[in-house]
Amino acid sequence: MATHSLIPAGEYKTSYAADTTIFPTVTSRNAAILALILVACAPLVFDRYILSLMIQIGYLSIAALGLNILVGFTGQISIGHAAFFGFGAFSSAWLNNVHGIPVFFAIPLAGLMTTAAGLIFGLPAARLKGLYLAIATLAAQYILQDFFARASWFSGGVAGTVAYPFSIFGYAFDTDARYFYVVLSYMVLCFVLATNLMRSRDGRALVAVRDHYLSAEMMGINLTKYRTLSFGISAFFAGIGGALYAHYLQFVSVEGFTILFSIQFLGMIIIGGLGSIMGTILGTIFMVLLPEAMEWLTSSLAGGAIDRALSLKNNISYLREMAIGAVIVLFLMFEPDGLAHRWKQIKAYWKLYPFAH
Amino acid sequence: MTRLRITGMTAALALAGALAGGAALAQDIAVGHLADQSGPTSDVGVPYGQGVADALAYINSKGGIAGKKLAVETVDYGYQVPRAVAQYKKWSEGTKVAAIQGWGTADTEAMIGFVTKDQIPYLSASYSAALTDPGGKSGRTKAAPYNFFYGPSYSDAVRALLIWAAEDWKAKGGTGKPKFVHMGANHPYPNSPKEAGEAMAKELGFDIIPPVQFAMTPGDYTSQCLTIKDAGANYAYLANTAGSNISVLKACKTAGVNVQFMGNVWGMDENAAKAAGDAANGVVFPMRTGIAWNGEAPGKATLAAISKLSSGGADVYRPVHYLTGVCSAYYMAEAMDWAAKNGGVTGPNVQQGMYQKKDWVPAGMEGVCLPSSWSAEDHRGLMSVNIYRMNVGGATEAPVADLVKNGTIKLEKVKTVELERKADRLGW
Numbered sequence: 001m002a003t004h005s006l007i008p009a010g011e012y013k014t015s016y017a018a019d020t021t022i023f024p025t026v027t028s029r030n031a032a033i034l035a036l037i038l039v040a041c042a043p044l045v046f047d048r049y050i051l052s053l054m055i056q057i058g059y060l061s062i063a064a065l066g067l068n069i070l071v072g073f074t075g076q077i078s079i080g081h082a083a084f085f086g087f088g089a090f091s092s093a094w095l096n097n098v099h100g101i102p103v104f105f106a107i108p109l110a111g112l113m114t115t116a117a118g119l120i121f122g123l124p125a126a127r128l129k130g131l132y133l134a135i136a137t138l139a140a141q142y143i144l145q146d147f148f149a150r151a152s153w154f155s156g157g158v159a160g161t162v163a164y165p166f167s168i169f170g171y172a173f174d175t176d177a178r179y180f181y182v183v184l185s186y187m188v189l190c191f192v193l194a195t196n197l198m199r200s201r202d203g204r205a206l207v208a209v210r211d212h213y214l215s216a217e218m219m220g221i222n223l224t225k226y227r228t229l230s231f232g233i234s235a236f237f238a239g240i241g242g243a244l245y246a247h248y249l250q251f252v253s254v255e256g257f258t259i260l261f262s263i264q265f266l267g268m269i270i271i272g273g274l275g276s277i278m279g280t281i282l283g284t285i286f287m288v289l290l291p292e293a294m295e296w297l298t299s300s301l302a303g304g305a306i307d308r309a310l311s312l313k314n315n316i317s318y319l320r321e322m323a324i325g326a327v328i329v330l331f332l333m334f335e336p337d338g339l340a341h342r343w344k345q346i347k348a349y350w351k352l353y354p355f356a357h
Numbered sequence: 358m359t360r361l362r363i364t365g366m367t368a369a370l371a372l373a374g375a376l377a378g379g380a381a382l383a384q385d386i387a388v389g390h391l392a393d394q395s396g397p398t399s400d401v402g403v404p405y406g407q408g409v410a411d412a413l414a415y416i417n418s419k420g421g422i423a424g425k426k427l428a429v430e431t432v433d434y435g436y437q438v439p440r441a442v443a444q445y446k447k448w449s450e451g452t453k454v455a456a457i458q459g460w461g462t463a464d465t466e467a468m469i470g471f472v473t474k475d476q477i478p479y480l481s482a483s484y485s486a487a488l489t490d491p492g493g494k495s496g497r498t499k500a501a502p503y504n505f506f507y508g509p510s511y512s513d514a515v516r517a518l519l520i521w522a523a524e525d526w527k528a529k530g531g532t533g534k535p536k537f538v539h540m541g542a543n544h545p546y547p548n549s550p551k552e553a554g555e556a557m558a559k560e561l562g563f564d565i566i567p568p569v570q571f572a573m574t575p576g577d578y579t580s581q582c583l584t585i586k587d588a589g590a591n592y593a594y595l596a597n598t599a600g601s602n603i604s605v606l607k608a609c610k611t612a613g614v615n616v617q618f619m620g621n622v623w624g625m626d627e628n629a630a631k632a633a634g635d636a637a638n639g640v641v642f643p644m645r646t647g648i649a650w651n652g653e654a655p656g657k658a659t660l661a662a663i664s665k666l667s668s669g670g671a672d673v674y675r676p677v678h679y680l681t682g683v684c685s686a687y688y689m690a691e692a693m694d695w696a697a698k699n700g701g702v703t704g705p706n707v708q709q710g711m712y713q714k715k716d717w718v719p720a721g722m723e724g725v726c727l728p729s730s731w732s733a734e735d736h737r738g739l740m741s742v743n744i745y746r747m748n749v750g751g752a753t754e755a756p757v758a759d760l761v762k763n764g765t766i767k768l769e770k771v772k773t774v775e776l777e778r779k780a781d782r783l784g785w
Contacts, residue, residue, distance in 0.1 A: 048450060159545045160438055160467055175450065251467050253438040
């Protein structure tokens, strides 16, 4: 489950460095670099629609990564992640609009502001577990949401606030093709950061808290510190993701950050694979593309033979919502370890091809 | 609440499905149409959106604008600002749309800056006064040179209702100062006319009761009713759309609150009257069109033909919002017509097209749409407010068409208030 890749028998490590390496082989490292280069070429090939989906995947996966650190790695629970996402979005807009801090700096600063908020709302985690903690984070969701709606000085109140495009030296990243690179850079940065965090002492401490908190405490891990810290780290990534969202859409309003959105984040990491960095990306891709695929499916169904035979008509658009729910249920039943697990199996299959038995 | 409007919705959704993803051909005129078919204001958003879509389809069937077809993309954004903004960005990049038919206050106000920068005329179904100041001279709001709407601004509608209320108070022999209360959700749309309404009420000698909040969605609003009852309100302005207003009207009826309710333009219609039954009896509201569906006017034949496009040829009853949607589409189309003859259908030309005539009604809609004028200094199109009273006399189980036909639901005109075009009221 952890970051360590499962190399089949036959490889023996002789150092801790080899054990915690990100890329077990040169080929896997080269493949990752190649994939990154290919993704960076996307704006040259794809149209606006696909780019906008990729940008969405980018900022959402950064926020989902934060939640995965909290839920998948530390074993806590949060159903208020969207509120932190929103806090980051409003903070970045606020820093830029009110304090005149360039967007370039406002985004990381918004991440830090959200970290502070996360640490405060993470305090109950020091004492609460399980369902009780879930309800405590629900409070964070509602408190922050109400705060956004009322704090006009910060968020513009119910009317929302404008967020100006990202720019460096007067060059504005205000089109999808340009902003794509901003999100991509942040995504690489955040995922490398998270991967490395999980290889450090602190990262291992988080995993220990998840696996057996009593043993962890006996080994000298400060539970209160790491549980709260986990909320802080989680909020940091949510804040960065939110800030990127704000400057992409160029407008932030309170209604976007509901509890449904929080649940969606949970869906992403559960489908992708709890405790898997790679799974976070896969889960986000899945959750972003699923409604689009369903939309495509239902619109191609509309007016067709099946539509007429079953007289679906206007129910087709509801079919979409239902199908999304059904797919999630099926996923949890047949792929409980998430997409990350499936990804590993596919890799293993091709590694042995054609000699799989 | 939308269950009542299933017929309208069927057609709207089918249309949305058919249009979604349909890329505009290069020689067509691209038009964006943002509608709320699933959000909290979908009760009125569905008939309005249907009106816009039908009218544009009708214009296409008659040859379009100067020989070019309108490529309309209707998108349901569920009354969520982020979705509206994301959709707007799709429309403003690449092949830019020539104009947009919009919807809500929150999203329209959020995008004032965008449409101004991109020079895309934006005809909203939001009548927020913040959209009426094209030059930003009033200093109250941002300049909104590309925002238009057909109808009296929310603020002006409240002012007119209050003028009527002050007279009504005297006519009824009320003593002392009448009490006025603003009721609505904490949302840009219901908030829009709050200050203007309370200022006007003070001017007219009303006592102001602190505003009472209720959500945009139907719910149990008994406590809100008891609040206004305890405060002794005489005139209450309902700033939400019909769906949630019905809940308030019913709850207040049950709680025995004796208040004269005044609805926003989106706060009352035939469907709402049917749903609220006798609780809606006596509610006054501004009506934006010259006639309701059963009225007679020179433009009625065209209107009937437009309606048949989505009713499958049947003669269905359309609520007042449908007619307004048709008007909004027709004003845009006529401005586009002018633009096509004067340098091409571009944003700035369509904007100029809106300014060409004074007190004008788009061709074909005589008697349906009320004469409006927009100028480069003032986007308050309609300054005369027709106040109607909703009369409900009896059980409302039958379909709306029958209820209107047999007079159970009757829209009775009580007054036309001609508001002065005061400069100090621009933009709020």
